[in-house]
Amino acid sequence: MTGRLAFVESPVQLLNVLEWAHATALHDTPRPLHAVPPQPARRDPAPGPGTAGLTVVVLSPTDPMSRGQLRRMAQLAREEGITVKWQDARQGKGAVARTLRELAGPLRTAERVIVGDPFSRYVQLLLTLFGPRRVTVVDDGTATMEFAAQLARGERLVRWHRRGSRGPRELVLAPVTSLARRKLAPGRRRTVEIFTSLPVEPPPGTTVLVNDFSWTRSRFGPPRLTRGADLVGTSLVETGVVDPDEYLRAVTALARTHGATRYFAHRRESTEKLHRIAVETGLEVVRPDLPLELIARRGPIGRTVVSFPSTVVHTLPLALAGTGVKVAVCEIAPEWLRANASPRAQGFLAGVAGTATRTERLEFG
Structure with a gap:
């Protein structure tokens, strides 16, 4: 080589x-x-x-x-x-x-x-x-x-x-x-x-x-769009940043507000957490077999995709450019953080959301 x-x-x-x-x-x-x-x-x-x-x-x-x-x-x-x-x-x-x-x-x-x-x-x-x-x-x-x-x-x-x-x-x-x-x-x-x-x-x-x-974009799509919204999961609970109960409450509220039917799981999310999400929210939990950018581009995908601060709030608008899909980001509230989370966590996550210029900002509360 x-x-x-x-x-x-x-x-x-x-x-x-x-x-x-x-x-x-x-x-x-x-x-x-x-x-x-x-x-x-x-x-x-x-x-x-x-x-x-x-x-x-x-x-x-x-x-x-x-x-x-x-x-x-x-x-x-x-x-x-x-x-x-x-x-x-x-x-x-x-x-x-x-x-x-x-x-x-x-x-x-x-x-x-x-x-x-x-x-x-x-x-x-x-x-x-x-x-x-x-x-x-x-x-x-x-x-x-x-x-x-x-x-x-x-x-x-x-x-x-x-x-x-x-x-x-x-x-x-x-x-x-x-x-x-x-x-x-x-x-x-x-x-x-x-x-x-x-x-x-x-x-x-x-x-x-x-x-x-x-x-x-040249390899896949454009995707077929569904009428509802999709939620994108995050591993912030698994990395010790966000409290699991607060996370579940946020997912429940976002699903209800936006009429979401599917939850795209991060590959590092635990089976126990995903089972709890499925049972308590009624969302269909999807474990993608490829990175979400490819899954979304292949479709079907919701007309609105809601995510917490993560890479996808920057990448999905690029991968889905010209398709009419709206990507929205929900910021992490300070009270969702675990007591032992890194002192840099709140500022870093706020920066990830704040610099996502091609997304819609959601206020949670």
Whole structure:
């Protein structure tokens, strides 16, 4: 494996690598954030020039939902002419050492490395093996906003929902994180590109290429629209940010207000929570087999899609451009937060909602 090497750990990361390959084949320079040209559907895709020499390494997670979606995304990538290597990087004794040994050579010879999650300990460990001359960071949800901000401020890489404690594990991994941060930063011998659909301020020395979901729009749809509304779930309960009872009350109220009939579950939402939502709200809980951007573009989809602050309030308006679907965002009220939630949570979530310029804002209460 040589040329361009991508590391992904989630279905959305793989989708955004596909979008990056498509965008780099079509455009030599970044486009302004507001440029979202409509494109006709292309139902019989053929491998394009952007996929030549691109290899995607799937550092497979352990949860079944993520693995299932990744398998389906990997097949779509292969149909586009991309080489996909499935790496069971977390299963079995010695998996980490075996993965590092197998990927050291390809990483050393890659002319460009595409990273799906710069906060991933696995990716950070891989980057300590070799410092690529060209780095591209593609979206892994709203984490891209925090990555860009931390890179600009010269801070260590910490996910926004973490409280920032320096426990024994963090202290052991601190040298890896510090070295990886340097290898993700632009320098005299390294260029760094951020490929994103989110509003980010480019850190000094980096370039931003806009992801307008042109591959998704050319590959799928336009969708058939239903009369009702759809709700989009979030894993804020599972990450310890939002109280589960408050979340259920909010979902119930939103479903009643907007006449929603379906609830699209996040792949990390627990079975117990989803069962409670189905029983207490009457919503049909849907576990998508692909990222929501693709599911929505294929359809059917509601004429209104309601979401809490998350990546989809930025990505769905792009993927559904020209379809007439309205995307609305419901902000997280301070009283919904758990007592031990990160002090940064409220501000970060408010920023995610507030910068979603193509959505309708909902006031809850």
